[in-house]
Amino acid sequence: MFNMEKCKLLIWDLDETKVAKRKAESNIAILVKGGAGYIRSHTCVELLNAGKGIVLLDNFMNSNEEVINRIHKITGKTFPVYAVDINYRRKQ
Helix, strand or coil: CCCHHHHHHHHHCCCHHHHHHHHHHCCCEEEEECCCCHHHHHHHHHHHHCCCEEEEEECCCCCCCHHHHHHHHHHCCCCCEEECCCCCCCCC
16 A cells, blocks of 8 residues: 655665665565556666666557567566556546
8 A cells, every 4th residue: 555654765874874864674566557568678788788677568450479578688688578468448
C-alpha cells in the first residue's frame, strides 16, 4: 500500500549515508512500458548499463521481439519480459 510519509522521507531526506544505505538495501526494478520500441529500447540499455533493474512490457504490435535479444547482447544482462497489451478492455 502506498505510504505518503515514506515517500516524503525518500524525497526530502538528503543525508548521504541514509540514501546510500537505502540504495544498498533496495531491490527496485523500473517498469518500462513499450520497452521494445526504438526510444525505450535505448532507454533500457542505458538503465541496465547504469546498474538498474528493469521489467519490460510490450505488446510487440509496432516492434520486433528481436530487440530483446539485442538489448541482452549489448548489456549482457537478463531481465523479465512480458508480452502484454495493457490497453485491452473487456467488452461488456
